[in-house]
Each structure stands twice: as C-alpha cells, then as structure tokens.
Amino acid sequence: MSTQPVTTPVAAPPPPSEGRGVRAWSRFERLQGMLFVLPALVVLALFLIYPAYYTIRLAFYEGDFHFGFFHYLGLENFKQLLTNDPDFLDLSKFPPGGALVNNLRWVIFYISLSLIIGLGLAVLAVRVRYERVVKTAIFVPMAISATAVGIIWLFVYAPDPNIGVLNALLHGFDNGFHPIAWLGRPNLVNYALIFAYVWASVGFVMVVLSAAIKGIPAEIMEAARVDGAGEWNIFRRIMLPMLSLPISVVTIWLFINVIKVFDLIYVMTGGGPGTSSRVIAFTMYEETFHNGRPGYGAAVAAIMLVLIAPIMVLNVRRFRTEKVVA
Amino acid sequence: MATVDSAVPITAQTRSERLVRMLSRTPLHIALVGIALVWLVPTVGLAITSFRQRPDVASSGWWTALTHWDWTLHNYDDVINATGMGHAWVNSVIITVPATILPLTLGALAAYGFAWVPFPFRDTLFLIIVALMIVPIQTSLVPLLKLFASWGHLNNHYYGIWLAHTAFGLPLAVFLLRNFFITLPKDLIEAARIDGASNLAIFRRIVVPLSVPALASFAIFQFLWVWNDLLMALIFVSDPSKQPMTVRIPYLLSTYGQEYSLLAAAAFLLMILPLIVFFSLQRYFVQGLLAGSVKT
Numbered sequence: 285m286s287t288q289p290v291t292t293p294v295a296a297p298p299p300p301s302e303g304r305g306v307r308a309w310s311r312f313e314r315l316q317g318m319l320f321v322l323p324a325l326v327v328l329a330l331f332l333i334y335p336a337y338y339t340i341r342l343a344f345y346e347g348d349f350h351f352g353f354f355h356y357l358g359l360e361n362f363k364q365l366l367t368n369d370p371d372f373l374d375l376s377k378f379p380p381g382g383a384l385v386n387n388l389r390w391v392i393f394y395i396s397l398s399l400i401i402g403l404g405l406a407v408l409a410v411r412v413r414y415e416r417v418v419k420t421a422i423f424v425p426m427a428i429s430a431t432a433v434g435i436i437w438l439f440v441y442a443p444d445p446n447i448g449v450l451n452a453l454l455h456g457f458d459n460g461f462h463p464i465a466w467l468g469r470p471n472l473v474n475y476a477l478i479f480a481y482v483w484a485s486v487g488f489v490m491v492v493l494s495a496a497i498k499g500i501p502a503e504i505m506e507a508a509r510v511d512g513a514g515e516w517n518i519f520r521r522i523m524l525p526m527l528s529l530p531i532s533v534v535t536i537w538l539f540i541n542v543i544k545v546f547d548l549i550y551v552m553t554g555g556g557p558g559t560s561s562r563v564i565a566f567t568m569y570e571e572t573f574h575n576g577r578p579g580y581g582a583a584v585a586a587i588m589l590v591l592i593a594p595i596m597v598l599n600v601r602r603f604r605t606e607k608v609v610a
Numbered sequence: 611m612a613t614v615d616s617a618v619p620i621t622a623q624t625r626s627e628r629l630v631r632m633l634s635r636t637p638l639h640i641a642l643v644g645i646a647l648v649w650l651v652p653t654v655g656l657a658i659t660s661f662r663q664r665p666d667v668a669s670s671g672w673w674t675a676l677t678h679w680d681w682t683l684h685n686y687d688d689v690i691n692a693t694g695m696g697h698a699w700v701n702s703v704i705i706t707v708p709a710t711i712l713p714l715t716l717g718a719l720a721a722y723g724f725a726w727v728p729f730p731f732r733d734t735l736f737l738i739i740v741a742l743m744i745v746p747i748q749t750s751l752v753p754l755l756k757l758f759a760s761w762g763h764l765n766n767h768y769y770g771i772w773l774a775h776t777a778f779g780l781p782l783a784v785f786l787l788r789n790f791f792i793t794l795p796k797d798l799i800e801a802a803r804i805d806g807a808s809n810l811a812i813f814r815r816i817v818v819p820l821s822v823p824a825l826a827s828f829a830i831f832q833f834l835w836v837w838n839d840l841l842m843a844l845i846f847v848s849d850p851s852k853q854p855m856t857v858r859i860p861y862l863l864s865t866y867g868q869e870y871s872l873l874a875a876a877a878f879l880l881m882i883l884p885l886i887v888f889f890s891l892q893r894y895f896v897q898g899l900l901a902g903s904v905k906t
Binding site: 309313314315317318319320321323324325327328330331332333334335336338339340342350351401404407408411412414416417418421423424425427428429430431432435436437438440441442445446447449454486491509540543544546547550551565568570572573574578581582584585586588589592595596597599600603604 | 635638639641642643645646649650651652653655656659667668669670671672673716717719720722723724726727728729730732735737739740741742743744745746747748749750752753754755756757771774776777778780781783784808809810813816834837838839840841844845855856859862863870873874877878880882883884885888895896
C-alpha cells in the first residue's frame with residue numbers, strides 16, 4: 285500500500301565492458317543491429333529533430349496560415365517579444381509582468397515550496413509508524429492529470445462559499461470575511477496556480493528524497509548522535525550534504541516542469557484575468573493557434589528550447605562522465 | 611555483537627520515559643497528519659461533490675454532506691450520457707493503448723541494438739537520444755501539424771496523435787530499456803549466440819522475458835503520460851468526436867461552469883483509471899514515474 289523506496293533514476297548501470305564478445309560479430313550481425321535501431325531513429329528524426337529545426341527556422345519568419353516560411357523577418361520576432369510585448373515581458377511597471385516574469389515566479393516559488401515541503405515530509409515521515417499511509421496520501425496527486433488537478437483546485441478556490449473550501453475556512457475563522465476570488469485577481473492568480481501545482485508535485489520530491497535518506501548509512505547518524513549532535517545539526521551537516529545529488533536531480537525535474545507548464549493554466553484561468561497568468565508555454569499556444577502568428581509563436585518555442593538546452597547538455601555530460609557510454 | 615552493545619545503550623524504557631517520548635513527539639504527529647489531511651481534502655471534496663444531489667451542491671458545502679449523507683449516481687449518468695463524456699472516455703482509451711504499445715515496441719527493439727550489437731556511431735546516436743528526452747513539445751507542434759495535414763489529414767484520425775506520442779515517448783523508452791538490458795548477464799547472451807541464436811531470437815526469448823519489470827515501468831509511465839496529456843491532444847486531434855476526456859472537460863467547464871456536480875463527476879471519471887493503476891500496480895507505477903523523471 286505504499287510508495288516503495290526506489291533508487292533514483294540517475295544511478296548509472298554498470299558500464300559495458302570493452303570487446304563484448306567471445307565470438308566476433310559478423311558484418312551481417314552488425315547490420316542487423318542497425319536494423320533494430322532504425323525504426324526508432326526514423327521516427328525521432330522525422331517527428332522530433334526535423335520539427336525542432338523547422339520551428340527554429342520559422343522563428344525568423346512571419347509565417348502564414350499553412351505555417352509556411354512567409355516573409356523573412358530576421359530577429360524581429362525576438363526583438364518584439366523581449367522589448368515590445370508587455371504580455372511577454374513588461375519591465376515598465378512594478379512588480380514587472382508578462383509571461384516570462386510569471387515563469388520566473390514559478391521557478392522561484394514552485395521549486396522552493398516543492399523542495400521544502402517534499403524534503404520536510406521525507407525527513408519527518410520516516411520517524412512514524414504510519415509512514416506509508418502519509419506517503420500514499422501525498423503521492424496520489426502524481427497520478428492525476430493536470431486537467432483533473434485544475435478542476436479540483438477550481439473548486440478549492442471558488443468564491444462561492446458553498447464550493448470553495450478555502451473561502452469557507454477563512455469565513456469560519458472570521459465572520460466578517462468576504463470571499464476572495466483567488467483566481468480573479470492579477471496579483472494573486474499566479475501564486476494560487478503555483479500552489480495547486482506544488483500540491484500535485486510534492487509527492488514525487490518526497491519519494492525521491494525519502495529513498496535517498498534511507499540510503500544514508502545508519503552508522504553515520506548513530507556516530508553523530510553518540511557524539512552528541514542534535515537533530516538539527518545532523519540534518520544540516522550530515523543529511524543535507526549527503527542529499528545534494530538527489531536534490532539537484534529533483535530540482536532539475538521541477539525546473540523542466542516549470543518551463544513546460546501549460547495544461548493547468550489552460551484549464552484553470554486560460555491565462556487570465558486578462559493576460560496576468562500567462563507563462564511561456566501558454567504564450568506559444570496562444571500566439572500560434574489563436575492569434576494566427578506562427579512565426580511569433582515559433583520564436584517563443586525557440587526561447588523555451590534555449591532555456592531547456594543547458595539541461596540537455598548537463599544530462600549528456602553526466603551520462604558521459606559516468607561512463608555509461610563506453 | 612553482544613560485546614559491543616554498550617556503544618549504543620539500548621535500555622528498557624520506563625513508563626514515564628515512554629510518556630515523555632510520546633509527548634515530545636506530538637508536534638511531529640500533528641504536523642504529519644495535518645499535511646496529509648490538507649493533501650487529501652481537495653480530492654475528497656471533489657469526490658463527495660460528484661455524488662451529491664444538484665440542489666444540495668448549490669445550497670450547502672460538500673463538508674455538510676459528511677453528516678447529512680444523501681448520495682446519488684445521477685451526476686455520473688448525466689455526465690456520461692448527456693454531455694458525451696462516456697464517449698470521450700472511450701476516445702482516451704483508443705488514443706492511449708496504441709500510443710503506449712508503439713513506443714514500447716520500437717523502444718525495446720532499439721534498446722537491444724544499443725545495448726548488445728556493436729555498430730558504427732552507436733554511442734553518439736545514443737547520446738543524441740539522451741538529449742532528445744527533454745525537447746519541449748512546443749517545438750514540434752506546428753511542423754508536426756503541417757506534416758500530418760499534408761499526409762492526408764492524419765490529425766482528423768487517431769494516427770496523428772499516435773505518431774506524436776510515439777515520437778515523444780521513444781527517447782525515454784530507449785534510454786530506460788537500454789540501461790536495463792545492459793545489466794542482463796552477458797554470459798547468457800553469449801551462450802545463446804554460440805548456440806547460433808539470431809539477434810531476433812535472443813531479443814524475443816531472452817531479453818524481453820528477463821526485462822518485464824523495466825518494460826512494465828515504462829509502459830505504465832507512458833500510459834499515464836498519454837492518458838493525462840492535454841496539450842498534444844488539443845493540437846493533434848481536430849475532430850471533436852474523437853477528442854479525449856482531457857480536451858473535452860475544459861469545454862464542459864466553459865458550458866457548465868456553474869454545474870459543480872457535473873464537473874466533479876467528469877473530473878472523477880478522468881481520474882478513475884490512473885487511480886486504479888496507482889493502487890493496483892503501485893511499485894511499477896512509482897518506478898515508472900521515477901524513471902520518467904529524467905523526461906517529465
């Protein structure tokens with residue numbers, strides 16, 4: 285009935301040994317090897333690599349209704365996005381606004397809240413006998429689609445005090461309280477969305493970190509306790525340093541989540557009120573499929589790719605240094 | 611061990627010691643139970659709302675139903691039949707099953723090639739696949755839509771969405787399965803080769819049967835990924851009668867925004883299959899999710 289501790293996915297399998305055969309591979313067999321790989325490579329080249337190239341190229345055009353390379357603009361789309369589109373980046377007011385700034389809010393609050401709550405739960409849950417029950421309750425939202433998460437939290441935030449449990453709760457504490465439209469105020473909407481997504485993601489953070497904590501040798505903790513270290517010191521000086529790798533894995537996962545977040549916003553606010561809860565991925569969708577500006581949308585997609593690219597490099601490099609590839 | 615016991619003194623606790631320990635742990639229990647409750651309340655609220663009579667939903671909070679229980683399946687009847695969500699649920703299944711089997715099959719074949727058969731540029735190609743795992747879907751939406759349209763409007767059928775999900779699931783499938791296949795005992799595969807087994811025979815008779823846990827983990831991850839996906843279905847399934855639940859529910863929201871009981875029933879229908887998978891195949895489920903963490 286619970287989330288089993290599992291090793292984190294980064295753990296590298298043992299490297300393949302050199303000169304793997306006692307019997308040499310014939311040319312025919314090597315050819316066969318390529319045939320095994322070929323269908324996958326064709327699919328990837330056609331549906332993943334070629335489209336990425338196409339989108340990057342389209343970002344330099346205005347584009348037409350058939351998504352063709354119409355009217356070359358050079359860097360105009362990017363210039364427009366970064367300097368002259370308040371829906372994407374608006375530094376003229378305080379606090380600054382626009383999809384890019386909202387995504388930055390997501391990066392800061394979604395990642396830190398998920399990490400703090402997830403780590404806290406992982407540390408505390410191992411100390412009680414009903415660990416599995418707690419973990420299951422917190423992990424369940426991971427199974428649910430963002431569409432369902434959206435509906436669930438539309439209910440929680442509803443201004444109607446018969447539906448919105450949050451407003452009802454606040455009303456219970458203070459009778460003069462007026463229900464707040466959590467998703468209707470530009471200054472609140474982003475944080476309301478972020479918390480709903482944190483709710484959905486914390487289970488993952490907890491499970492990964494909890495597995496890592498259980499992997500810390502008990503002797504180290506015991507030795508520290510015998511030497512008189514308090515619980516806080518053990519957490520700060522032993523656990524945290526030993527958890528740095530799994531924490532970085534989880535942080536990267538959360539970061540990729542932030543850059544790609546779309547479904548939840550599409551369901552809960554549609555980017556509103558106005559444009560105040562738009563994020564990068566939402567802008568891409570809106571400009572391409574609603575505003576009929578495929579070139580502009582492609583520029584947004586290209587920016588997403590640029591934000592993700594460092595992590596691609598990181599993944600590849602980590603893989604090489606672990607010598608998983610001989 | 612008996613002689614070094616004294617290093618960590620484990621003495622029998624007296625009753626008062628146990629009491630002190632219990633009291634000092636009370637904040638811990640309160641925090642944990644409190645957080646677990648906060649995490650459960652939104653889902654429980656939705657579930658209860660979906661079983662309440664419509665007038666009740668309009669006049670009182672779902673929490674009052676905890677004491678005044680009057681439940682009905684009427685909302686489900688309405689949402690499945692009158693609003694076409696039953697049909698959309700079936701669409702979700704039709705989309706999800708091939709979109710899981712295809713990348714699983716292609717991925718397993720490729721993973722075998724990458725793990726056990728040497729060929730030129732093998733490692734470079736594999737590193738490219740590692741990089742492709744996190745390519746954002748957004749960079750493919752427009753070109754794929756154009757491609758599908760020019761191939762005879764694949765986006766009016768299910769072919770488009772099947773192919774798109776296959777492409778996006780493949781890098782993870784190859785990565786995961788290759789890393790698992792490579793841990794299989796080398797002697798076993800060598801012995802089969804010496805006995806003259808072909809690559810295909812080794813793949814089918816040895817590698818696949820020994821890799822069921824990895825195959826299951828990926829299959830479950832991909833199944834849930836496709837089932838829960840909204841964005842790709844929104845773009846690649848143009849025909850409204852073929853759209854899955856994730857796409858139809860936002861429409862329901864815009865037409866029946868105030869019909870909370872209907873919305874709750876629809877959301878619960880969408881969740882039910884993932885929840886069944888979660889509670890019945892929990893180990894593979896968690897493994898699949900952890901493994902998929904490199905992708906999101």
